[in-house]
Amino acid sequence: MGLATVIHPMDVAAEILNRDVLIMAILTVVLLVFCLGEQAKIGRGKGGLFLATYVAYTVYLIGTAF
Numbered sequence: 001m002g003l004a005t006v007i008h009p010m011d012v013a014a015e016i017l018n019r020d021v022l023i024m025a026i027l028t029v030v031l032l033v034f035c036l037g038e039q040a041k042i043g044r045g046k047g048g049l050f051l052a053t054y055v056a057y058t059v060y061l062i063g064t065a066f
Helices: 004-006 014-036 044-066
Strands: none
Touching: 014 044
């Protein structure tokens, strides 16, 4: 959406914003912990965890859309 919403704003339900902001905040904190930990490197395991989380969240969003 990006630039298109700047030109023509769209209405978004508060439920969607609350859910998405919560998930993004949690994942941001997890990423921060991974980056500030003993090994400040995101390897295959941590990357796989984020990929699995992304896939699961996308499946959840598609499942609840209908």
